[in-house]
Amino acid sequence: MQCFSYLEEAALGRIHEASLEILDEVGLIVRNRKARDRFARHGARVDEASQRVRVPPDVVARCLAMVPPTITLRGRDPKFDVTLPRRLPVIATASSAPDIVDPVSGVTRRATSQDIARISHVVNELDGFDVFSISVLAEDAPDGQFNLSRFYPALKNCLKPVRTSVVDVAEAKQILKLGELIAGSAEAFRERPFITFGYCSVVTPLTMDFDSTENLMFFAENGVTAYGTVAPMGGINTPLSLPGMMVLVNAEWLATMCLAQMSRQGTEMIYNFLPVFADLRDGAYAPGAIEVGMMNSIVCQMARAYKVPAGGYLGLTNAKVSDAQAGYEKALSPLLGAVSGVDFMVMGGLLDALMSLDFGQLAIDDEIARMIKTVRGGVDFSEAALGLDDIRRIGPGGIFADAPMTLENMTSATFMPDLADRNLRETWAEQGGSTIHQRALNKSMAILAQQPNRAALPADVDARIKAYFPGIVAGDSSLPEGWVPFDTGVQAPSRTRRQTRRRRTAR
């Protein structure tokens, strides 16, 4: 398989060189004193008065040589552990929306820890997703348990790798304690740390804030699995061009990488971005734009040059409901990333520019994720696959429906969707004339109706957690009596003229 790519080798080299020039000449503002000291100790030039850190090319090169080519994300169940790069992209849900489309009322409201439990339960059962990046915030979080109220219901209901960000090191320690309680001991957790943290390493342009930087160093020093995301807004805090954004965020990633390697040589990394351009007609944040996919394609090229896994926030949409816009925005950037060789993508479940999760969209995105993997799975080319003997034997005007190759592979040769409607119009209309969103919402709710969640933590472990963290949220995915998903509406009149399907010999 040959990846799609935009840039020549020379252009990649020029972006690298230009980023080095920026790091060396312009440098970054680093607000964390400990980080400045660390940069200084490893050869960067630091000006304390302006908090400016300038990193010479040789320091960058030395750190870059320390970056391992892989990263492993672990699940509560080891069978879900993933090491990237692998042949297929690793696909995660998108995270940290404040809101959720209530699956019963259909109204968008603030999300809670119980929503997280339910999303986690569903994500555990959707094969397209390899990683549960915690989709929403928890408005009901007790004081002092902000992200604990997210990690706990997530980990309780899902065996796959779970990840999201924390505010500060104190929170990170709380979450790691949760991991130890689940694992049974600190040693057991250290052996298989099944929690992954995210952090926003740099505020573009060229600024490392206090807490995120402290987190980065804490994760690296302690060998805690974590990776950063740089999230620029082109035209606002980067130049308004794809190469210009790339130069700037590449410099920012290199700075992040340096500090991580200075904190512990060999710290695992992902070359990971959420590269959005503003819609400058009104300044709107446009993560659904095609440029996000185009930028990710360049990101993949740079990551390959650096021999580090490529990641990206893809498949985001500005649509408020799961309409055709949501459909194509969800499809375009993940596919563009996939054909460009992306190793990791965060893409599932969110609507409205990362503002809300929708259970229907979550199941639709799972189906898109599985198609993306089908594309990356490649084409099995072999002499047998050519089917030459069958073509010879069956000949002109013949039929292949009962050939052995057909019978053996009839449900494996092509992708078999659960949600995409392929019925005749009459059948579709007789079955209610639904949109895919209704079918998808029903699928998520059917998963949730399977109670108790077979993936849930054992009762004794759960009791241990509840005893250790008094007042912790319930974290159950259970449903109230009589729970019925909302009617997502039909887009067109369901009346339809009776019609027969006819094949046309020419178009």
Add this chain to the structure above:
Amino acid sequence: MQCFSYLEEAALGRIHEASLEILDEVGLIVRNRKARDRFARHGARVDEASQRVRVPPDVVARCLAMVPPTITLRGRDPKFDVTLPRRLPVIATASSAPDIVDPVSGVTRRATSQDIARISHVVNELDGFDVFSISVLAEDAPDGQFNLSRFYPALKNCLKPVRTSVVDVAEAKQILKLGELIAGSAEAFRERPFITFGYCSVVTPLTMDFDSTENLMFFAENGVTAYGTVAPMGGINTPLSLPGMMVLVNAEWLATMCLAQMSRQGTEMIYNFLPVFADLRDGAYAPGAIEVGMMNSIVCQMARAYKVPAGGYLGLTNAKVSDAQAGYEKALSPLLGAVSGVDFMVMGGLLDALMSLDFGQLAIDDEIARMIKTVRGGVDFSEAALGLDDIRRIGPGGIFADAPMTLENMTSATFMPDLADRNLRETWAEQGGSTIHQRALNKSMAILAQQPNRAALPADVDARIKAYFPGIVAGDSSLPEGWVPFDTGVQAPSRTRRQTRRRRTAR
């Protein structure tokens, strides 16, 4: 730009060799006597009793060397002429659906010549489409004017290249006469033949029927712009594997190519397919499947090896309404084709597995087409685009919104959608909480409301046509009084909690 591709050189060579073996050993059934004679005269082995034609490799090689590397499709206005390959893919509407979603009632019904006039008017104004491939059939066609009733309203209302198929040579002659009447004379039309014909060259597997083959020869002999499409259904009439389908349809295309070159050396060709696999759970025709895009990727590789433009039916959907399924099925295969280097794609307007046109979907597909072109437009890499001076000048924590590069390129640096919603949720809700389908339908109808159509044929030309073809359909795109597009429905309750957009520092 480096294209995405699945196969190694050796695999392409093997597909070519295997196709040659099939043509030489198995051959095709050719039902048209004149075609058999022509094959025989040029070195093929013909068995009259079985109508079997076997084409030796040296004959194929000789014909292949005659194929020109380009093809030109002409419009009524020369400014719309396109010669492919060009940098951007040439994008056409999809054609020949029997039905239309009535834009007033929303009910799906048989299409008429007046629908064609209206679609043509809209397509003429949608910049994403380079070619109007006549979207629907005309139920109201008078006897003896079946495709005249499609070409006339199409040509009357659109300055872009217009194409579709005809049943037989008599029909083709009628359409060519229409072209002459529009051009003013036979000579003027011959100089700029602005009509393109399609034909289904082969009924898979390996059968050339009478009329299509007669058409093919007629078009080639007379230098009429035309190209064929092979439309297999994998697992039914080809082996159930991508390479197996490719071998078979490649043999079929090579046979088509041979007959075209035998009819007139240098006949322009497109390496063009509609490669659909059946969903073998129930035999459903699945043009929305991801495999259509994957097959097209291989098609693009083969076409490059043959130095002939690559084409494909892409962006088709099985969805009955313009929901998220329509959105992602419309997006995935066109993008996969585009990154694989496709030169020509037929993708716009149809729902329900090529059964019906929808005016809303047409405008949505125009927006997708323009995004596909943005992807293929590439990344402008230059020293200026790196914006290094701005990055140096603006520095850490600065803002690029008022940089000269931003101000100069604010509406050109990124794709500016017309239909994709990027508003805040509150704004979207206040404006009615529409789906993109409603906005798209309204856009098409707003185009149609501009009457008379500025692209319409001059009255004297039109009078000439009406005089020559008594009883011909009206062909006008005008609207009845009080025409209002139907309400496509809202997918989710429009009530929404008041919420402020907040940026999160970490995900």
